[in-house]
Amino acid sequence: MQMKCLFALPMIALAACGTPQERCIMTASEELRTVERLMAETEENLARGYRLEQELKPGFELRFCHHPNGYFHWCNHHTTRVSEVEVAVDPQAEQRKLDALTARRDVLVQDYGNDLASCEARFPEG
Template sequence: MPRNITFVAVAVLPLLLTACGTPQERCISRNTDEYRTISRLLAEVEGNLARGYAWEERQVVRDHLTQCRRVYRDKDGNAHVGYEPCWRDRIETERYRVPIDPAVEERKRANLSQRKEALSGRAAQVVQACKAAYPEEEQG
């Protein structure tokens, strides 16, 4: 998932909600999943257009020097623990730039905007229904 999301819609409050929230938060999160996904994709496309390129990620295996535990026995047969340098593989995630076709990204943005607009009315209804079904006391 891209780290540079620049677009945040104020109406996308459920993005901040987690599965371990209140019953109202869980209701909203569960019923606005598609709306939040479309919003996230739209933000990604708009970020790509603003930058002029997209980000992708790949897994890379790199060696790194570390300390490895070693058990050895002395001449009397007693076990001792020591540490010595050794090489280990480390899997890292590497981000890299990918060129985009602005015309394709514009079409994606138009389609995602249209889909988001279509879902926004239902998302607002769901939020109101969840608030009515699971009222929360005001904290203050």
């Protein structure tokens, strides 16, 4: 019997809501999905000639604060802003990274076929 969940949360919750076979398949494909995501990022970086990195910038905001005596006043509130910064990439290094990820993905695809068969054998759906 397939268990259904009434809430929508990230992958962890989805994995917890699936059948044992679905959870097994999700676990078996986790590294493959990560490598494919990294390959897509690397291909984008090669096409653009730069990568985007997040930079944290601390700062202050002026806000109304409540004083214990019951009145409001202006006060500084610490904040952190996130911005994206363009960073140049070395095309040869990015291509080597992409080649290594492609080789890793090829191995993982072969392993995934075996893991998928194992999941289906261990947890047949009925």
